[in-house]
Amino acid sequence: MAKIKGPRRPKAQTPKGFRDYFGAEVSARKAMLDKIAEVYHRYGFDALETSAVETVEALGKFLPDVDRPNEGVFAWQEDEDWLALRYDLTAPLARVAAQYRQDLPTPYRRFAMGPVWRNEKPGPGRFRQFYQCDADTVGAASVAADAEICAMLADALESVGIARGDYVIRVNNRKVLNGVMEVAGILDPEDPSKFEAERGIVLRAIDKFDRLGVDGVRALLGEGRKDESGDFTKGAGLGGAQAEQIMKFVSANDLVSFELERVAQTVSSRGGDANDLFKASWIRDPSDLALQKSLGATISVDQISTKIYNSFVLDFLSDLVSGSLVGSEGVEELEQIASLLAAQGYGPDRIIIDPSVVRGLGYYTGPVFEAELTFEITDEKGRPRQFGSVAGGGRYDDLVKRFTGQAVPATGVSIGVDRLLAALDAKGKGPAKAQGPVVVTVMDRARMADYMALVNELRQAGIRAEMYLGNPKNFGNQLKYADKRESPVAIIMGEDEAARGVVQVKDLILGAQIAADASVEEWKAQSQQVEVLRGDMVATVREILARYA
Amino acid sequence: MAKIKGPRRPKAQTPKGFRDYFGAEVSARKAMLDKIAEVYHRYGFDALETSAVETVEALGKFLPDVDRPNEGVFAWQEDEDWLALRYDLTAPLARVAAQYRQDLPTPYRRFAMGPVWRNEKPGPGRFRQFYQCDADTVGAASVAADAEICAMLADALESVGIARGDYVIRVNNRKVLNGVMEVAGILDPEDPSKFEAERGIVLRAIDKFDRLGVDGVRALLGEGRKDESGDFTKGAGLGGAQAEQIMKFVSANDLVSFELERVAQTVSSRGGDANDLFKASWIRDPSDLALQKSLGATISVDQISTKIYNSFVLDFLSDLVSGSLVGSEGVEELEQIASLLAAQGYGPDRIIIDPSVVRGLGYYTGPVFEAELTFEITDEKGRPRQFGSVAGGGRYDDLVKRFTGQAVPATGVSIGVDRLLAALDAKGKGPAKAQGPVVVTVMDRARMADYMALVNELRQAGIRAEMYLGNPKNFGNQLKYADKRESPVAIIMGEDEAARGVVQVKDLILGAQIAADASVEEWKAQSQQVEVLRGDMVATVREILARYA
Structure with a gap:
């Protein structure tokens, strides 16, 4: 006879x-968010909590860093409207800034923390x-x-336990890149629509600098690039001088660092003042860099005074955008910052x-920032590597224009909380193992x-x-549970203890240590269990807890 | 010529x-959640945070207290699966308890706090x-x-600022109701499927006791009830004695309270001990209650010793379920609690x-609890009323059975955070007006x-x-902003102050008070603005802030 099947049981799965x-x-996450919120609040930022659900219309579909802007959200239909889960905290801010523009203070500083949802293919360590x-x-x-x-971001990172020296916040400016593109001849201030396709390829190329490196980006600036799978990506078709101009911008940090090292060496060998000593003589070909760098001494930037460092970088950029109005404006903004x-x-x-710093330069309109952790961790394959970026942001001056038609300047930062927690974990500063509760046995x-x-x-x-x-x-089960x-x-407290008005207080941590390490002699010498008057129980427990705090 | 319309702008609306x-x-909400979490944690409960999204399959569709269990969630399709936003925190707990049953301690005490979503018609003060x-x-x-x-709930309420005496936690037991129904002849322990329809009507009727009152419920226990709109709801068709039995259970609190008052009067007039003095002589007809009550003196239950109070209630219930096994078990459980x-x-x-306490008796399987705030507030129409329920819960012994086939006992409580915040607000214990930031003007x-x-x-x-x-x-705008x-x-700090190494520190709260109240003489006498050395700025500001802390 065939078995009669009951209804299928649901799967207990996320x-x-x-x-x-x-x-x-x-x-651990809550403690981190609390500390960051405390810093944000001290800087005068006000909390805002919007709901998880927005209309698709209000949300827009402008996921940054995503090639297909129409994808990526969880959405469903309700009557004529489509609703969706927010994919970041910026889009709801834009809606709020437009909706309450009469009531909010100007400027409006706000902070927000909470989950966001992305309808993307999940991967290892990558959640939706x-x-x-x-x-x-x-x-x-x-x-x-x-x-x-930027200052607030530095304070926030330090507040959660990232030591000074273990992070650096890098600041760049989209306007400088615009200047570089103008000088390279692919941005015409008189006709911004010209060369749009070329600029699009350039922006996408430099956004991939971390992954593709100098050669990959240079290929994309020129004819194009064939990847490992053999697929060919068409390039921007820039000439050699044009591409060099862009490459100098992208490699600027290495170029400046090298120059700083060279000057520092000169200064220290002569005992003079760097400010008087040199005029920047920039390396003209970035491809020489590796060679020249290997010749230079290592010196950390914090040995260089702010003034010298800034003058180096800003001089370099001034040279690079020379002749472009927007470029000079960008350099001047960096100087002010x-x-x-x-x-x-x-x-x-x-x-x-x-x-x-090139990430996000295609999205932001002015200064961009990125916080990077500079200490090394060991990756899943046992190789040392830098931990990398944990926060980023910048200026985006069209925040509420979609809603009101009016351009409103805005700037902000987003901290990747889960990455930051992973970083603290890797640094051995993860959450202290939570202490379990005292268990009163039965x-x-x-x-x-x-x-x-x-209890x-x-x-x-x-x-x-x-x-x-x-x-x-089964009393053994109770101790297993406590474990x-x-x-x-x-x-x-059994019958006997109750009759005598006492309780047994058992130090389970010491008990576990003895079981693991100690010889029989030591075991006997240590008192992992004491009998105390019932009235002394709290004091005795406190004493034991204090040992392991 | 017709105007060319641009694309329609999105509406900036939630x-x-x-x-x-x-x-x-x-x-304010965060502070409340933190305090409650601290109590839960102290009681040995561990935090659990599940994601907002669950499969519809895992979630099930068993919204409590909802007549149409298939509605009420926000859901969307993904490949073959349907996903949905959680509608409470119990359904995800059931999934977790089944999914991780090998790893979690038994018993597993967990707490969870966060938003839930209901796809229901919103109303005033009722959000989705x-x-x-x-x-x-x-x-x-x-x-x-x-x-x-129950003890933890009391501690949690007190931790957020509800004073002892301003709340009461009421405990009842579904098993007692089952016993009452057995005695009334509509539950046959030999054949639980018998009279299911009648019991369904009875459960729905008593669940509406708060709204319908004695007469409404009694009508539904009998032939049926016509509401104000003229709609007729068919009743359970119980005979007079059957209905009386149910009504005694529903009115038990009033009946017991009256008896307590009567005894207390007798005791106080004779100066004796209540325990020796009386045997419960329960009022046989609840409809006499109002009359008799008006004759009785008012005495609050906290004047009665625990033992006397409990013996009254439990005696009453024992009488009521006399002869029913499940009913006696229910009374015994209440006695133990x-x-x-x-x-x-x-x-x-x-x-x-x-x-x-009848709310939820249809949903829970054993003890049920409800926390009620007992102070009066003024409603939107200016009438005084009791604030009412802010938390509820109970025992539901089939938590993970849907997933595993195995019955697992569970009990829990849910605090309505938003209602509790509203209560504190009504009590004048709402969030202290947040102090704004010190503003450094430009x-x-x-x-x-x-x-x-x-800064x-x-x-x-x-x-x-x-x-x-x-x-x-415009400096005026800066002060308006500060306001x-x-x-x-x-x-x-203007040019002059900078040159002299000083700053002006302006007390804006005093300034506003002076502007609102003070005569010209007083105004002149008070120094709402002081000039201090730049190095003394922080100390001066601290001093002013301390005045208003």
Whole structure:
């Protein structure tokens, strides 16, 4: 006879690309968000919490850094409207800035933290729901707003435990790139629509600099590039001099660093003042760089005074955009940012002007920033590598224009909370293993009320505690449970103890250590369990907890 | 000539039924969640954060208290699967408890807080995204778990600022109702499928007790009820004695309270001990209650000792379910809960056994709890009314059965965070008006770096501060901005002050008070603005802030 099947049971699974967070994972992220929020708040930023759901219309579909802007959101239809989960915290800010423009202060500084959702193919460590932690200033055209964001970002990183020297915030400016493109002859201020296709290819190419390197980008600036799979990507078709101009911009950091090293060497060998000593003599061909660099001495930028460092970078950029109005404006903005930051003591050991920041240059309209962690970690294959970027942002001056027709300047930053948590973990500064609760065991089912009174006493004294709520028959199971809960202490009170008004207080951490390491002699010498008067239980537990705090 | 229309601009609006939260609203909720989490954690509960998105299959569609269980969620299709936003925090817990059943401790105490989404018609004050704040114990069959949840709920309410006496947690038990139905002849333990339709009507009727009152429920227990619009709802068709039995259960609280008052009067007039004095002589007809009550003296339950109160209630219920096994079991569970709580000092001034808690009795399988705020507020029409329920929960023993086929006992509570915030607001204990930042004004555009240095000094001293980042041309606008930001202090440094190494520190709160109240004499006498050395700025600002803290 055939078996009669019941209805199919549902699968107990998260949807593809989503995950659950337990205990210490939740509290570690919360602690980080709290610390960042405290810094944002101190800088005068106000909290804003929008809902997860927006109309697709209000949201727009302008995911940055995505080639197919119409994809990437979770959306569904409701009556005539389409609703969707927000894919970042900037799009809802744009909607809020337009919706409440009469009521909000101008400028409006706001911070927001919470999950965002991307309908993308999940990968290892890449989830479709993740946290962002943003701060933006809406309605301030001054680059003082950008400088403030950079200083705040430095403070935020330090507040969560990234030591000074373990991070650097790099600042670049889209306007400088525009100047470079103007000088290279692919941007005509008189007719901005000309060479749009070429500029598009250039922007996409330099956005991939980290991945493709000098040769890959140079190929894309010229005829094109064939990747490992044999696919050919058509290039921008720039001539040699044009491409060199772009390449100098992209490699500017290395070029400047090399020059700094050379000068530092000269200065230290002669004992003079670098400011008087040199005029920048920039290396003309970036491909010579590796060779020349290997000849130079290593010197860290924080040995160079702010003034010298900035003068080097800004001189270099001035040269590069010479003749372009927008380019000069961009260099001047960077100069202002550097000097505003210097006035507050944020030197190049924390925030540097760095023309090699190219990520997001296609998206932002003015200054761009990127925070990078500079310490080495070991990747999944055991190789050392730099941890890399944990935050980024910049100026985007068309924030609410979609809604109101009016251009409103805005600048902001987004911290990748999950990456930052991973970084602290890699640095050994991850969440301290959470201490489990004290477990009051159940020796005698008739005394449940007494056990609850004990547990209540501990809790009212501020000590995390619980009574064993499983089946108390097998006492071994209770200790196994305490072990799973990582309990530091167990309380035991049987009939005999109850009659004598005492409890047994068992130090489970010491117990585990003894079981793992100690010889029998040591084991006997140590008291992993003490009998105390019931009235002394709280004090005794406190004493043991203090040992392991 | 017809105007050429550009593309239609998107509307800057939240979707229907969603809203934004600004500044103090965000931090007030956060502060409340933090305090509740601290209590949950102290009780040994571990944080769990699941994602907002679940498969519809895993989620199930069992919205409690909803007549049409297939509606109510935001869902969309992905490949063959349907995904949806979670509608509560219990359904994801069920999925987690099944998915990780090998790894989680047993029992598993977990708490979760976060938004949930309901695809329902929004109304005034009723949104489609709102916060829940849950704690549940999975895998503990003992009613000690239920008692623990009740004690924890009391602690949580007090931790957020609800004073003892301003709330009460009522506990009832579905099993007692089952016993009552058995005695009334509409539940046959030998054949549970019999009278299912009648019991369904009875459960729905008593669930509406708050709204329909004694007469409405009694009508639904009998032939049926015609509502104000003339619609007729068919009743359960119970006979007079059957209906009386149910009505006694529903009115139990009033009946017991009246009896308590009567006995208390007798006791106080004779100076004796209530325990010796009386045997419960329950009022046989609930309709006599109002009359008899008006004759009785008013006495609050916290004047009655725990033991007396419990013996009254439990005696009453024992009588009511006499002869039913499940009913006696239910009464015994309530007795245990009361005595476990009493052992920890949670008497009827905080947690009472109250058979009139009927909400959710159709959903839960054992004890049910409801936290009610007992103070009066003024409703939107100016009438005084009780604030009512802010949290509820109970035991539901089939949590993971859908997934695994195995019944796992569970009990838990959900706090309605938004209602609790509204309650504190109504009680005048809402969020203190957030203090705005100190505003460093911009008198001289060339000194931006100096102003940023000033603002940085304040921030590094832990003082919330910002530099004015709007167009500084009109100084009046800067003060208007400071006003909108509710800034307590403005810093002013023009060319003259800079040359002399001083700043002006302006007390804006005093300034506003003077502008509003003071006569000219007083105005002159008070110094709302002081000039101090730049090095004394931080100390001066601290002093002013301390005045208004």
